[in-house]
Each structure stands twice: as C-alpha cells, then as structure tokens.
Amino acid sequence: MEAQAVDTPGAAVSPRADTPSTAGAKPRSPRTLGRPVVVLLRLCSLLLFFALWWGVSLLNAHVLKVFNPVLLPAPDEVLRAGIKMAASGELFRHITASLSRVLWGFGIAAALGVFVGTALGRSRLLEHLVEPTLEMLRPIPPLAFLPMMVLWFGIGESSKVAFIAYAAFFPVFTTTVEGIKYVDPLLIRAASSLGATERQIFWHVVLPAATPNIITGLRLAFGLSFFVIVAAEFIAADSGLGYLINDARTFFLVSNMLLGAAVIGIIGVTANVLLRKLEGRLLRWRAESRGKS
Amino acid sequence: MKSIQIERVTKSYTEGALALDEVSLELSENSFTCLLGPSGCGKSTLLNMIAGFIEPTTGHILVDGREVTHAGADRGVVFQEYALFPWRTAIENVEFGPMVQGVSRAERRATAREYLSLVGLAEHEGKYPRELSGGMKQRVAIARALANHPSVLLMDEPFGALDAQTREVMQEELLRIWEQDKKTVVFVTHSISESIFLADRIVVMATQPGTIKEIVDVALPHPRERSSAEFVALEREIKRLVREEVAKLGVTG
Numbered sequence: 041m042e043a044q045a046v047d048t049p050g051a052a053v054s055p056r057a058d059t060p061s062t063a064g065a066k067p068r069s070p071r072t073l074g075r076p077v078v079v080l081l082r083l084c085s086l087l088l089f090f091a092l093w094w095g096v097s098l099l100n101a102h103v104l105k106v107f108n109p110v111l112l113p114a115p116d117e118v119l120r121a122g123i124k125m126a127a128s129g130e131l132f133r134h135i136t137a138s139l140s141r142v143l144w145g146f147g148i149a150a151a152l153g154v155f156v157g158t159a160l161g162r163s164r165l166l167e168h169l170v171e172p173t174l175e176m177l178r179p180i181p182p183l184a185f186l187p188m189m190v191l192w193f194g195i196g197e198s199s200k201v202a203f204i205a206y207a208a209f210f211p212v213f214t215t216t217v218e219g220i221k222y223v224d225p226l227l228i229r230a231a232s233s234l235g236a237t238e239r240q241i242f243w244h245v246v247l248p249a250a251t252p253n254i255i256t257g258l259r260l261a262f263g264l265s266f267f268v269i270v271a272a273e274f275i276a277a278d279s280g281l282g283y284l285i286n287d288a289r290t291f292f293l294v295s296n297m298l299l300g301a302a303v304i305g306i307i308g309v310t311a312n313v314l315l316r317k318l319e320g321r322l323l324r325w326r327a328e329s330r331g332k333s
Numbered sequence: 334m335k336s337i338q339i340e341r342v343t344k345s346y347t348e349g350a351l352a353l354d355e356v357s358l359e360l361s362e363n364s365f366t367c368l369l370g371p372s373g374c375g376k377s378t379l380l381n382m383i384a385g386f387i388e389p390t391t392g393h394i395l396v397d398g399r400e401v402t403h404a405g406a407d408r409g410v411v412f413q414e415y416a417l418f419p420w421r422t423a424i425e426n427v428e429f430g431p432m433v434q435g436v437s438r439a440e441r442r443a444t445a446r447e448y449l450s451l452v453g454l455a456e457h458e459g460k461y462p463r464e465l466s467g468g469m470k471q472r473v474a475i476a477r478a479l480a481n482h483p484s485v486l487l488m489d490e491p492f493g494a495l496d497a498q499t500r501e502v503m504q505e506e507l508l509r510i511w512e513q514d515k516k517t518v519v520f521v522t523h524s525i526s527e528s529i530f531l532a533d534r535i536v537v538m539a540t541q542p543g544t545i546k547e548i549v550d551v552a553l554p555h556p557r558e559r560s561s562a563e564f565v566a567l568e569r570e571i572k573r574l575v576r577e578e579v580a581k582l583g584v585t586g
Contacts, residue, residue: 229386230416234430234481235406244433248420325420325461 090115113295118302121295135303137279138269141197145204146265150258153209157216157257161250162242167217174213182207183271195276200269207268208261212254219253220246252323259315266308335398336362336485336517337383342392344378344543351542352378355392358536358545362484363515367528367535369571371579375543376521377489383519384410384487397484406430409478409516413490415470417462423473424449424458430481448476451510468499472506479514486516492527504530508555525571529564530557537574540582547574 073081094114101109113121125131160167186203193199223246231245273282281300288296337360344353353375360366368376381387382394385404394401396408404410409430417426424445431441449455452472462470471491478486491507492500504527511518522528528535532551539546549571553563 224416226412226414226416227418229384229404230410230412230418231429231433232404233384233386233406233408233410233487234433234477236429236433240433244429245418248418251420323420325422326463 110292110294113298117295118298121293122299122302125296125299131284131299131303134279134281134284134300135307137277137283138273138281138304139307141200141272141280142204142262142265142269144197144201145269146208146262148201148205149208149261149265150212152205153212153257153261154216154254157213157254158220158247158250160213161217161220162246174210178210178214182268186272186275190276199276200272200280203272204265204268208265211260211264212257215253215257215260216250219250223249252326255319255322259312259319262311262315263308266304266311270304335359336364336396337519338393338395339379339383340393340395342379342382342389342394344375344382344387345390353389354542354544356543356545360517360519360534362517365511365518365531365533366520367532368519368521368538369523369525369528369535369575370538370543370546371523371540371575371582373543373582374538374540374578376538378543380487380489380519380521383485384408406434406481407483408485408487409481409483411471411474411478411486411488411491413493415462415467415474415494417470417473417477419462422459422461423454423465426462426473427477427480429477434481444480445476448480449473451479451513452476452506466499467495468503471495471503475507475510479510479516484517486518488518488520490521490523493522500527505556507531525568525575526559529553529567529571530559535571537571538578540578546578 093112094116097109097112097114100106100112101114122131156170160170182203185206189199189203189206193202227245227249228241231241236244269280270282270285273280274286277283281304285297285300288294288300337358339356339358342353342356343351345351356375356379368379370376378387382389383396383401385401385408388402401408418429421429424442427445427448428441431444436444446455446458449458452475454469454472454476457465457469462473465473474491492503495503508531520528520531529551535549535551536545537547537549538544549567551567553561553567557564
C-alpha cells in the first residue's frame with residue numbers, strides 16, 4: 041500500500057509544500073542485509089555449486105571410483121567441449137536453430153494470444169462461445185500433442201514452430217483476457233466523462249490498463265517456449281540445442297549433454313533479464329522506485 | 334439561465350427499492366450546490382445520472398437545455414477515488430480530454446499547463462499519480478476535468494478520502510479555483526461543515542426513498558469562518574435535519 045502524505049495547511053499559499061508520497065519506501069524486513077553482504081552471498085551460492093560439482097567429479101575419478109567417471113565430467117571438461125564446438129561453428133548453428141524456432145513460435149503465440157484474448161475480454165458472446173473449448177485444452181500438457189504435430193506438420197521447421205506457438209499461446213491468452221476484463225470501471229467512467237468514444241476508451245484506457253497483465257503473459261510464454269523447444273528437438277530435429285543433447289546421448293558424450301543444458305540456461309537467463317528491462321521501461325509508471333525529478 | 338434541470342426523476346433498481354422518488358431540482362448557471370445526506374439517500378445516484386453514467390427510470394435531466402443520454406465532455410466529473418490514469422503523468426492526465434477531442438499536441442499541452450498551474454501543480458507535471466499525495470492527485474483530477482472546458486463540474490465526495498487538514502485546504506483551493514473558472518458545480522458530500530463552507534445552496538436529502546427534504550440557501554459571505562456564530566447556527570440546524578434521516582435508517586435498516 042502506498043503511504044499518503046499529509047497536505048499541510050500552508051499548502052493553500054504554496055502548493056509546493058505538498059509532499060509527494062514516499063514512493064520508494066518499502067517495508068523493511070526484520071533483518072535487512074547490506075548490499076555487499078547480499079552480493080557476496082549470491083556469489084558464494086554459485087561458487088559453492090561449481091566447487092561441489094568439481095569436487096564430486098574429481099573425487100570420483102581419482103579416489104573413490106564409485107561410478108564411471110564418464111557419467112559426470114568436471115566443469116572444465118564441459119567448458120572445453122564448448123570451446124571446441126564453438127570453434128567449429130557447430131554450437132552456433134544449434135543455437136540459431138533453436139532461437140529462430142522459439143522466436144517464430146513465440147511471435148505467433150504473442151500475436152494470436154493478445155488478439156484472441158482481447159476479443160474475448162471485450163465480448164461476452166465470444167467469451168461464452170470460445171472459452172469452454174480453450175479451458176478444456178489448457179490443462180492438457182502441450183507435450184501430449186507433440187507426436188501428433190510431427191505427424192501433421194512433418195519433421196521440418198513448421199512442426200516445431202507450431203508446437204511452440206500452441207504451448208505459448210495459453211499464458212498470453214489467459215493473462216490478456218484477465219487484463220482486459222478487469223479494467224477499473226471508474227477509469228472508463230472518467231474517460232467517458234472526458235468525452236472519449238468507445239474506440240478511444242479501448243486504445244487509451246483498456247489497453248494501457250491491461251498492459252502489465254499482457255507483459256506478464258508474454259514473459260511466461262517466452263520461458264515456456266524454451267521449455268518446450270528442447271522436448272520438440274529431442275524427438276524430431278536435426279539441429280538445435282535439444283537435438284545436441286539427444287545426439288550426444290547416443291554417443292555417450294556427457295560433456296556435450298551438459299553443454300547443451302548450460303547454453304539453454306544462459307540464453308534463458310539473458311532473455312529474462314532483457315524482458316525485465318523492457319518491462320521496467322514500459323511500466324515505468326508503476327515501478328517500485330524512481331528518482332524524483 | 335438554468336444550467337441543470339432535474340424533472341421528476343425516479344430511479345428504481347431491479348430489486349424494487351426506490352433510490353430516488355420524483356426528484357425535481359433546478360440549478361442556475363455558475364451556482365455551487367451541495368447535495369447533502371446520509372449514505373443511501375441517493376445523492377450519488379443523482380450525480381451519476383447528471384453525469385450520464387446511469388439512466389433515470391422515469392423523468393428527465395437537462396443540462397444547458399439538452400437531455401442527458403450519456404456521459405459527455407460538457408460535464409466534468411471528479412471522483413472520490415481520483416480515477417487518474419496511472420500510466421499517464423500529471424500533465425498527460427490533464428491533456429486527456431483535449432486529446433480525445435482532437436486538439437493539436439501543442440495546443441493541448443498549453444491548456445494542460447495552464448490548468449495544472451491553476452491548481453498549483455505546475456512543478457509536478459512530469460510525475461506519475463503514484464508519486465503524488467492524495468491532495469495532489471485530487472488537484473490533478475480537478476485540473477483534468479476543467480481542462481475540457483465543461484459547463485458543469487460534478488464532484489462526488491471528492492475530498493472524502495483525504496485527511497482532515499488536507500480536506501480543509503482543498504475546500505479553500507476549490508473555492509479559489511471556482512472564482513477563477515466559474516462553472517455550475519454540483520458537489521456531493523455527507524459533511525455538513527463542508528457543505529456550509531462551500532455552497533450557495535445546500536440540498537438536504539431524505540432517505541428511503543431518496544427525496545429532497547429541504548433546500549437551504551447559504552447567504553454567508555466568502556471566506557466563511559467555521560467558528561462564526563452564523564456558521565455554527567446553520568450547522569446546528571442542518572445537523573437536526575440530517576439526524577432525522579439517520580434515525581430513520583437506524584429504525585428500518
């Protein structure tokens with residue numbers, strides 16, 4: 041909740057005395073940690089993970105010999121595998137293959153999700169006509185349709201793109217419907233009393249009010265796209281990071297399998313950071329803290 | 334010249350309860366009228382009908398001689414909850430009316446600036462609503478309503494969400510603004526002192542069904558002193574009227 045500042049009686053003479061609400065004030069948690077401590081802890085988390093991995097791998101290979109050392113290569117081996125594959129250009133080929141499928145599928149899902157979501161959010165008739173079907177399909181894991189999509193669209197690019205588009209459609213669609221439907225009716229009244237037409241209310245009130253919801257849906261959908269592309273490339277592809285992992289499995293190249301997973305992780309984190317940045321820029325008006333001009 | 338004519342307006346909701354029963358009222362141009370009464374007397378319903386948000390069940394409402402059929406730019410509305418567009422800065426909020434009327438960018442910016450300085454917020458034009466205090470938000474909302482040059486300004490308990498001090502400041506500010514930019518004002522409140530401080534005319538409303546109980550003309554000169562004998566006497570008289578209605582609610586409700 042926002043803290044409201046008190047307008048001092050002197051504000052009548054000088055309204056500048058009105059103090060703005062302390063937008064940046066967040067409720068302090070009982071034990072607040074200093075920033076350097078936080079950074080250090082977060083770094084330790086990562087270091088500990090890699091140290092543990094390295095330790096277990098080396099200890100098993102040279103001392104304990106509990107399992108076949110091929111099953112768990114050390115982080116440096118994975119890194120070396122990565123450098124080798126990057127040098128040959130193979131890694132880049134897989135990355136672009138996966139990324140282009142994700143971008144296509146996600147793009148289609150985003151456009152369709154926002155469009156259908158908006159239409160359903162605006163029209164009761166359409167909502168009752170379409171929503172039950174979508175609600176029936178939604179709980180079915182998209183993966184269940186993957187083999188069928190391969191039958192329908194073949195093993196080319198279109199089956200993967202269609203599959204991602206299908207999976208990513210739902211989060212965009214649901215959040216858009218919610219956003220459009222639950223716009224504060226008072227804002228619509230305010231706009232209409234300012235002379236806005238139905239059309240203007242849609243473009244200048246309903247859509248901006250629904251934007252935070254839509255952006256959340258897009259972010260979820262993007263994450264989901266990456267999630268499903270790997271599965272799709274397991275079963276029907278000759279390129280892509282999912283294919284890389286699955287192909288490495290047949291040749292028992294565990295380093296390459298881990299490499300594929302690591303690259304997917306890095307891309308996912310990068311994409312999320314970029315999307316958050318974009319979100320922060322688009323939704324500047326409701327950011328938690330902002331420098332007071 | 335009559336600005337607002339309310340002719341035998343009745344409003345009943347589907348449950349059968351009468352919110353308003355045959356209310357007739359005429360408000361002259363540039364007058365300041367307060368609709369006063371306990372909750373449930375239909376004062377907000379009446380205001381929402383003048384605004385065009387809801388339709389009367391029977392009867393007519395005319396603003397500047399034209400029948401009200403829907404919300405329109407000739408009637409500016411200020412809400413208790415401010416209803417600012419959170420994604421627009423203060424100045425962009427004020428520009429909204431001129432923007433939807435198709436006024437050019439430069440011109441509407443100039444208009445918005447003029448009204449923001451009228452309400453004393455010239456230096457806060459680039460701030461988003463969440464960066465403003467309650468009183469400042471309501472100033473922006475008033476500027477937004479006025480920037481559209483409405484002939485009527487409808488205010489639905491606009492200072493109800495503000496603390497006592499801010500509320501008094503805003504009442505003084507509203508009178509100052511009204512002096513500079515005269516409009517027919519209809520102001521809904523349940524505060525007796527607020528209505529005496531502001532209005533030329535106080536319409537005291539009765540409950541169940543909502544009707545006009547009494548119309549009190551306030552002849553005190555501005556600025557009105559809340560502790561003056563005349564103010565206190567008037568306050569006592571109106572309190573008696575309102576009490577009767579509150580008592581009625583206590584018995585039946």
